[in-house]
Amino acid sequence: MRCLFEPRLVNDTFGDPGLYVDFRDERRALLFDLGDITVLPPRKLMRVSHVFVTHTHMDHFAGFDHLLRVVLGRKAGLMLFGGPDFVAQVEHKLHAYTWNVVHRYDELVLDVCEIGTDGRGRRARFSSRTRFKREANASFEWSGDIVHDEATFRVRGRFVDHDIPCLSYAIEEKAHVNVAKDRLEALGVGVGPWLRELKHAVLTGASGTTPIDVQWRDRDGEHAMARTVDELCHLILDIAPGQRIGYVTDLRNTEANVKVLSALLEDVDVLFIESVFLDEDAEHGARKNHLTAGQAGRIARTVRAKTVKPFHFSPRYEGRAAEVIAEVQAARSSP
Numbered sequence: 001m002r003c004l005f006e007p008r009l010v011n012d013t014f015g016d017p018g019l020y021v022d023f024r025d026e027r028r029a030l031l032f033d034l035g036d037i038t039v040l041p042p043r044k045l046m047r048v049s050h051v052f053v054t055h056t057h058m059d060h061f062a063g064f065d066h067l068l069r070v071v072l073g074r075k076a077g078l079m080l081f082g083g084p085d086f087v088a089q090v091e092h093k094l095h096a097y098t099w100n101v102v103h104r105y106d107e108l109v110l111d112v113c114e115i116g117t118d119g120r121g122r123r124a125r126f127s128s129r130t131r132f133k134r135e136a137n138a139s140f141e142w143s144g145d146i147v148h149d150e151a152t153f154r155v156r157g158r159f160v161d162h163d164i165p166c167l168s169y170a171i172e173e174k175a176h177v178n179v180a181k182d183r184l185e186a187l188g189v190g191v192g193p194w195l196r197e198l199k200h201a202v203l204t205g206a207s208g209t210t211p212i213d214v215q216w217r218d219r220d221g222e223h224a225m226a227r228t229v230d231e232l233c234h235l236i237l238d239i240a241p242g243q244r245i246g247y248v249t250d251l252r253n254t255e256a257n258v259k260v261l262s263a264l265l266e267d268v269d270v271l272f273i274e275s276v277f278l279d280e281d282a283e284h285g286a287r288k289n290h291l292t293a294g295q296a297g298r299i300a301r302t303v304r305a306k307t308v309k310p311f312h313f314s315p316r317y318e319g320r321a322a323e324v325i326a327e328v329q330a331a332r333s334s335p
């Protein structure tokens with residue numbers, strides 16, 4: 001089934017962690033983590049509207065400068081999300097540069113949202129017009145786990161323990177709405193912008209009585225009729241649950257963490273999960289606050305992930321990626 005978005009790891013499994021979620025029908029993308037992102041060409045970075053950072057270890061945040069450099073003067077805005085102290089950390093990065101000529105460029109506004117572990121969050125805005133001075137600085141209450149919500153998808157986040165708090169994310173398409181082309185043809189109705197309007201109405205939960213102006217053009221000329229969302233829905237749409245993606249990286253293998261992930265990711269379609277060490281180095285993994293491949297596989301089994309994509313392999317296994325992957329898959333499928 002055709003999904004709203006297409007997720008891909010930014011780097012190979014030994015490279016810095018990061019997930020690029022491309023939208024199929026829009027020139028738009030989401031980015032999870034900001035490590036080394038130089039492999040993404042500027043045209044792909046320009047599509048990024050929202051960035052979700054798990055934590056600010058360098059391999060997850062050092063790419064902020066690169067992103068800023070690419071979008072500055074070319075893009076109007078960007079929204080960034082992160083954990084405790086994130087607003088101050090973004091501010092420190094911005095203030096490490098000299099901005100005496102930045103007002104000559106088109107304005108870039110960074111909206112930064114920080115999520116606390118205590119149910120409080122903070123938002124702030126940094127504009128190139130004011131040399132990235134902190135503005136609109138305000139705190140807010142954060143309850144539940146929804147980090148970002150739009151008509152067609154949402155991003156949820158929960159903290160796991162990596163010696164420091166670290167966010168795991170779930171990216172959820174709200175529903176799949178497919179147009180049954182054969183039924184549309186049988187009705188003798190042509191396609192037009194009204195189809196997009198109808199899909200949007202369904203995805204945003206508009207009332208069934210909402211009128212849709214069905215207009216189309218064919219070789220006989222222009223046609224128009226008025227129908228309600230409900231009428232059209234039953235006739236030509238197939239609605240199925242949306243795709244769900246998990247992005248889990250940098251955490252200890254603890255019971256509490258597994259519980260958090262179960263609440264966030266139960267029955268997820270695709271689980272991207274760190275698999276840093278082999279089980280034979282589990283003690284070392286525990287000291288480094290990372291998962292082994294076996295532990296990642298067992299988590300995938302616990303949350304009943306349909307597909308698993310391991311990443312963030314330690315460089316000590318260079319040339320042995322197949323072994324790491326095999327250990328994840330074996331742990332996932334063992335009873």
Ligand SMILES: [Zn+2]
Nearest residue numbers: 055057162250
């Ligand atoms: Zn880390």
Ligand SMILES: [Zn+2]
Nearest residue numbers: 017057059250
């Ligand atoms: Zn890391």
